[in-house]
Amino acid sequence: MTSELDQAPNAITISILRIELLTFFQANPHTRDTADGLALRLHRPKHEVEMALTTLSALGIVEIGGTEKMTIYRLRNGDLINNYFKDEYPKNHSKTPLW
Secondary structure, rough: OHHHHOOOOOOOHHHHHHHHHHHHHHOOOOEEHHHHHHHHHHHHHHHHHHHHHHHHHOOOOEEEEEOOEEEEEEEEEOOOOHHHHHHHHHHHHHOOOOO
């Protein structure tokens, strides 16, 4: 039998999931979906996806919309991630990225 502690997502799991969401949205910048839909697409538990989306929306990367009954998530700016790696990454890191 597993304890609640074993079932709770840890910081590393949520960080990886945020990267997966960013990768998904970069590849599909016009996607609009619910947390349920994104969880199905990424094969991840809904509550973990919601935690990651909350952080990404607080950072201004993901925008929340929809209605009272259905929350829809979308990439706020499709070029946001790409522009970061083109413009900001070189300023903050001495080595050139591999891509």
